Amino acid sequence: MPSTKEKLLEIKDLKKHFKLDRKSILKAVDGISFDIYQGETFGLVGESGCGKSTAGRTIMRMYEATDGKVDFVGRNVHHIQSKREIKEFNKSMQMIFQDPYASLNPRMTVKDIIAEGIDIHGLIKSPKERAERVNELLELVGLNKDHGSRFPHEFSGGQRQRIGIARALAVNPEFIVADEPISALDVSIQAQIVNLLKRLQKDHGLTYLFIAHDLSMVKHISDRVGVMYLGKMVEIAKSNELYHEPLHPYTRALISAIPVPNPQLERTRERIILEGDVPSPVNPPSGCRFRTRCPLAMDVCSRVEPEWQEYKEDRWVACHLYDERYKEGSLA
Amino acid sequence: MNKILEVKDLSVSFDTYGAEVKAVRGVSFDLEEKETLAIVGESGSGKSVTAQSIMRLIQMPPGKFVNGSILFNGEDLTEKPEKQMENIRGKEIGMIFQDPMTSLNPTMTIGKQIAEGLIKHRNMSKKEAHLKGIELLKLVGIPTPEVRINQYPHEYSGGMRQRAMIAIALACNPKILIADEPTTALDVTIQAQILDLMRGLQEETGTAIILITHDLGIVANMASRVAVMYGGKIVETGTVDEIFYHPKHPYTWGLLGSMPKLDIEEEELQVIPGSPPDLADPPKGCPFVTRCPYAMSACTKQMPAYTNISDTQKTACWLLDDRAPEVQIPESAIVGGSEINA
Numbered sequence: 001m002p003s004t005k006e007k008l009l010e011i012k013d014l015k016k017h018f019k020l021d022r023k024s025i026l027k028a029v030d031g032i033s034f035d036i037y038q039g040e041t042f043g044l045v046g047e048s049g050c051g052k053s054t055a056g057r058t059i060m061r062m063y064e065a066t067d068g069k070v071d072f073v074g075r076n077v078h079h080i081q082s083k084r085e086i087k088e089f090n091k092s093m094q095m096i097f098q099d100p101y102a103s104l105n106p107r108m109t110v111k112d113i114i115a116e117g118i119d120i121h122g123l124i125k126s127p128k129e130r131a132e133r134v135n136e137l138l139e140l141v142g143l144n145k146d147h148g149s150r151f152p153h154e155f156s157g158g159q160r161q162r163i164g165i166a167r168a169l170a171v172n173p174e175f176i177v178a179d180e181p182i183s184a185l186d187v188s189i190q191a192q193i194v195n196l197l198k199r200l201q202k203d204h205g206l207t208y209l210f211i212a213h214d215l216s217m218v219k220h221i222s223d224r225v226g227v228m229y230l231g232k233m234v235e236i237a238k239s240n241e242l243y244h245e246p247l248h249p250y251t252r253a254l255i256s257a258i259p260v261p262n263p264q265l266e267r268t269r270e271r272i273i274l275e276g277d278v279p280s281p282v283n284p285p286s287g288c289r290f291r292t293r294c295p296l297a298m299d300v301c302s303r304v305e306p307e308w309q310e311y312k313e314d315r316w317v318a319c320h321l322y323d324e325r326y327k328e329g330s331l332a
Numbered sequence: 333m334n335k336i337l338e339v340k341d342l343s344v345s346f347d348t349y350g351a352e353v354k355a356v357r358g359v360s361f362d363l364e365e366k367e368t369l370a371i372v373g374e375s376g377s378g379k380s381v382t383a384q385s386i387m388r389l390i391q392m393p394p395g396k397f398v399n400g401s402i403l404f405n406g407e408d409l410t411e412k413p414e415k416q417m418e419n420i421r422g423k424e425i426g427m428i429f430q431d432p433m434t435s436l437n438p439t440m441t442i443g444k445q446i447a448e449g450l451i452k453h454r455n456m457s458k459k460e461a462h463l464k465g466i467e468l469l470k471l472v473g474i475p476t477p478e479v480r481i482n483q484y485p486h487e488y489s490g491g492m493r494q495r496a497m498i499a500i501a502l503a504c505n506p507k508i509l510i511a512d513e514p515t516t517a518l519d520v521t522i523q524a525q526i527l528d529l530m531r532g533l534q535e536e537t538g539t540a541i542i543l544i545t546h547d548l549g550i551v552a553n554m555a556s557r558v559a560v561m562y563g564g565k566i567v568e569t570g571t572v573d574e575i576f577y578h579p580k581h582p583y584t585w586g587l588l589g590s591m592p593k594l595d596i597e598e599e600e601l602q603v604i605p606g607s608p609p610d611l612a613d614p615p616k617g618c619p620f621v622t623r624c625p626y627a628m629s630a631c632t633k634q635m636p637a638y639t640n641i642s643d644t645q646k647t648a649c650w651l652l653d654d655r656a657p658e659v660q661i662p663e664s665a666i667v668g669g670s671e672i673n674a
Contacts, residue, residue: 187547191601256524257524262576263577266552277492
């Protein structure tokens with residue numbers, strides 16, 4: 001965790017709704033607020049359909065926000081108008097995608113894929129400089145120079161993800177959104193990519209938004225973690241605190257659900273097993289959205305939506321159990 | 333314990349354009365009654381091909397049995413005519429797949445898909461099969477089964493589809509259930525539900541389970557015995573405690589080391605460098621030789637034989653040869669506290 005807590009991004013009440021038809025609206029992200037500090041890795045976790053990918057894409061302005069704002073170094077991302085400024089902004093934010101098979105153009109050579117951003121932003125003067133820069137990037141992510149003239153299909157999943165990372169780094173971004181960058185890879189390859197991302201962060205002072213559903217990897221790579229459920233943020237904490245002392249009942253269930261690679265522990269561990277499925281985000285439950293599956297749900301949970309409050313320093317939670325007014329409920 | 337399945341020296345290859353891919357190369361293991369055997373390994377290690385061979389789901393050609401046998405009830409499944417296999421599939425051996433959306437028939441109601449096996453194998457009437465279907469859906473925890481049984485797969489959520497798959501697989505009380513990455517497509521909270529369900533049903537019915545997975549957490553949670561596969565071979569096998577607390581093979585060490593640990597802080601994850609071997613042209617010796625930090629010249633020349641570590645644990649590694657140097661298990665691969673390792 002970087003010692004200075006300078007905000008790189010400030011996300012305020014961000015909403016992204018998709019209109020499905022005349023009557024129904026899918027509220028994929030429905031009012032989330034958090035900051036991302038300079039040089040940190042902010043992990044975003046949650047189950048499929050919770051809105052974590054949509055949140056990442058809306059922050060990058062790949063989607064226009066329905067409401068709320070994203071301030072990037074003091075500037076509202078969604079208010080940038082002129083083409084020149086948008087280009088400048090695009091350079092500072094890059095993305096690494098989940099599927100290394102679908103996210104690389106099969107008809108382009110690796111060096112053209114990596115240099116596409118360099119060309120668009122006119123970052124080099126001569127073809128020689130371009131080749132040098134590409135080679136440098138290939139080496140940076142652990143590939144060889146001669147890989148540059150090959151095509152994506154000649155590479156394994158892990159190598160392709162390295163190409164995707166080189167492409168993202170090509171324009172010297174400050175901030176990278178990594179959307180499930182390791183989910184499609186084998187365990188031993190996952191560790192390689194995670195180590196690479198960590199090393200690059202250290203050497204280049206990058207800030208990451210790391211989106212994933214695998215909590216153990218997220219805990220390993222992140223300084224702070226935000227947990228989402230049905231379009232809402234339910235808890236934010238430093239990654240250690242989140243794992244050792246989860247506050248929100250959903251976070252507790254999520255952590256308890258991860259099977260630990262330790263048979264003796266698994267045999268004795270008490271597990272919280274949630275009942276049922278995640279409700280539809282088109283028609284979410286009233287009050288707290290988690291109440292239909294919450295083992296600690298109280299009367300008030302169906303009536304009043306819990307407030308997003310700072311429980312203690314750097315610790316945010318949205319749950320009535322931590323609200324003075326409704327506290328009489330069991331805090332077990 | 334009674335052996336109900338014996339796989340002996342099984343080799344399965346696929347003829348592809350230009351090369352023969354040797355997906356499974358001499359795999360042997362037993363399955364005992366009521367136990368859960370986990371087969372772990374990376375993609376391309378041959379774990380799914382092994383499972384599909386038992387069910388005879390491999391399309392031949394391009395696939396072919398090169399060698400070995402699969403003994404079930406004293407009969408070799410690799411030699412059974414297709415007609416006879418139909419009496420084993422679903423009745424004696426059930427299977428659940430990774431992706432419940434593509435493995436259920438989208439044009440048939442869930443009820444019909446459950447009834448299929450019951451009518452064929454247990455000579456039930458349509459009505460009986462329908463009632464039994466409702467009972468099964470209830471057993472696997474689907475609410476309002478009387479309504480749900482008449483619905484189609486797209487009306488089910490991912491977790492419910494996997495429950496329905498389990499209901500279909502268990503409809504005829506099979507002796508063996510093969511689960512190929514049954515929870516990989518599901519979210520963790522739903523995964524916990526499905527694993528819990530499988531464990532409960534196993535206790536009730538006594539079915540033996542072959543669980544194929546790459547997730548060591550699931551192995552620790554479910555398995556009684558483990559077989560670690562790499563490059564088409566089983567490199568180590570043992571009870572779940574032996575594999576986690578006394579692993580002997582460097583690949584097992586690497587797998588255990590590359591898992592992030594929730595309870596402690598690590599700066600860097602242990603990495604297995606490189607990538608798995610090309611099975612169209614597998615290494616002559618040990619398949620792990622190109623990625624093994626302890627590789628010796630013997631490793632490149634010949635596949636090591638199994639060394640019996642205990643009655644239940646076997647490891648194929650040259651490091652266990654008398655002439656090999658002594659190597660300590662790396663710290664990153666040590667699981668749990670010292671009291672467990674003692």
